[in-house]
Amino acid sequence: MDKPAKQRDAEATKARILAAAKKEFAKNGLAGARVDVIADRAKANKRMIYHYFGNKEDLFQIVLEEAYIDIRTAEQKLELNNIPPREALEKLVRFTWTYYLKNPEFITLVNSENLHKARHLKKSQMIEKVSRRFVDMVARLLERGTAEGAFRPGIDPVQLNITIAAIGYYYLTNRFTGSIVFQRDLMAADALDERLRFNIETILRLVCVEL
Known part of the structure; x- marks a missing residue:
């Protein structure tokens, strides 16, 4: 049975956030990484990052x-x-x-x-x-x-x-x-x-x- 569209969208958003976060953390480390940059690259907002993953x-x-x-x-x-x-x-x-x-x-x-x-x-x-x-x-x-x-x-x-x-x-x-x-x-x-x-x-x- 196909997943509901809302669930698919949530999983796609999480995947984009993780991919963007990986690049940002790899480039700047934990201290230098910025959640704003991750959100921008993932085409998400910071509230979604905090909702799905907690803090930085x-x-x-x-x-x-x-x-x-x-x-x-x-x-x-x-x-x-x-x-x-x-x-x-x-x-x-x-x-x-x-x-x-x-x-x-x-x-x-x-x-x-x-x-x-x-x-x-x-x-x-x-x-x-x-x-x-x-x-x-x-x-x-x-x-x-x-x-x-x-x-x-x-x-x-x-x-x-x-x-x-x-x-x-x-x-x-x-x-x-x-x-x-x-x-x-x-x-x-x-x-x-x-x-x-x-x-x-x-x-x-x-x-x-x-x-």
């Missing part, structure tokens, strides 16, 4: 949750259990790098939340649930790879997750200063391809029994 802090938390849910959902769709362990690990590294490149707002939102010492994530039960599911997925991959003799035993899935994220995250968050310090355009197409190859090789050498 509440809206930021929802945007942050949605950002994490998006990447965690995309990771689950990789279906790593159906791929040989080494190929699955390479696919995860490749996905993480590509996701960061295609979704730069995710990185800036995470940076902003770290400035606030994760006070919004601390209140989120949803983040705990989706993050646990991701860690469990990587743990199963490591167990399967170890059982098949492809991976070294005893690798902590949390440490591996942090390392996979870090080798892409650091490169991209420091791309401007890095381009000056290392005297190369870190965002040139060939440089990005080279970095992905390096990331994959680094993780495989860390985890695999032999290459």
